[in-house]
Amino acid sequence: MTFIVLFLGFLVVFLLVLYGLGIIRIQPKSLKTIDTQQGTLAKNSAKLSTSLITAKLRGASNMQDLPLKQRLDEQLFSAGIQISFGQFVALTLPIAALITLGLFLGASLSLPVAIPLALAIWLMMVNIYLKRKQYKRRARFEHDFVDVVATIARAISVGASLQEAFRVVCEEFSGPVRDEFNRMRQDILFGRTPQQAITMAAARLQLQDFDFFALSVITQIESGGNLGKSMDSLREIILNRQTLIRQLKVKTANAKFQVRFFIGMPIVMGIGMYFFDRQNVMYFLGPEGKDMGRALVIWMFCGILLVRYMNKKALDG
Numbered sequence: 001m002t003f004i005v006l007f008l009g010f011l012v013v014f015l016l017v018l019y020g021l022g023i024i025r026i027q028p029k030s031l032k033t034i035d036t037q038q039g040t041l042a043k044n045s046a047k048l049s050t051s052l053i054t055a056k057l058r059g060a061s062n063m064q065d066l067p068l069k070q071r072l073d074e075q076l077f078s079a080g081i082q083i084s085f086g087q088f089v090a091l092t093l094p095i096a097a098l099i100t101l102g103l104f105l106g107a108s109l110s111l112p113v114a115i116p117l118a119l120a121i122w123l124m125m126v127n128i129y130l131k132r133k134q135y136k137r138r139a140r141f142e143h144d145f146v147d148v149v150a151t152i153a154r155a156i157s158v159g160a161s162l163q164e165a166f167r168v169v170c171e172e173f174s175g176p177v178r179d180e181f182n183r184m185r186q187d188i189l190f191g192r193t194p195q196q197a198i199t200m201a202a203a204r205l206q207l208q209d210f211d212f213f214a215l216s217v218i219t220q221i222e223s224g225g226n227l228g229k230s231m232d233s234l235r236e237i238i239l240n241r242q243t244l245i246r247q248l249k250v251k252t253a254n255a256k257f258q259v260r261f262f263i264g265m266p267i268v269m270g271i272g273m274y275f276f277d278r279q280n281v282m283y284f285l286g287p288e289g290k291d292m293g294r295a296l297v298i299w300m301f302c303g304i305l306l307v308r309y310m311n312k313k314a315l316d317g
Helices: 002-020 039-065 068-078 085-105 111-157 162-172 176-189 194-205 208-223 227-276 278-283 290-316
Strands: none
Touching: 068 085, 068 111, 068 194, 085 111, 111 162, 111 176, 111 208, 111 227, 162 176, 176 194, 194 208, 208 227, 227 278, 227 290
């Protein structure tokens, strides 16, 4: 019975990790237009809303059409890890073996119980690591993106093509900006259309600023127009949007701190009790209190999800 419960728990964790990595999807994500009091930004956002969703779904569709291995490689690339998914698994799988050994020897769990539990812990660690790397990479990309748009606008205004503008960006910038624009150039050279290359990059980055950029470029390619002026207008929109986001972060900082406090408090208290009151803690790991221990873990997990949900609903209004 214990093995069945652990196996089902491992399966749930495994599916959640796959969903977090974007390998499986429940429903396509829609983009919300920023609601502001500034008239110009509100009008521009309203005009872009429908097309942004279209561009986003195009990128998601392209990602879904790729083989599983290539989708996994794309997830690693979006985290700034320049190796294949097979190599990444080979490098991190020894961690699962060490966790299994620790559970088998340290916690005295049998191998049929220790192996799925260790794999579940390993999958969660990999997911957290990749999400953290992707978040940092997106932040670095977003920090330089306004200057990137200005560079592209200058290059287009002097008569450069879109690919030449991407080459200028690769020469003048470093880090994730250079990697992404170089990847788009390579995709175009290998036979993808500029629209496909840009929407693939949008699906990897999951940044709304880049979605605005992708929409502008795709619209200009398909319908024609002055791409240089479009980039200048886009630069102002992104600057206004980033200003609003910074103001929003200041206003929601207190709510985010409260969520982290209530989520972290039971974990910190549990660790503290393990060191200062180990006898009572070990009771929940023994044969008499193991059922109560499982119930405590389940209720703590449900409480974390409830606090996060309530905070998200409060922030969304």
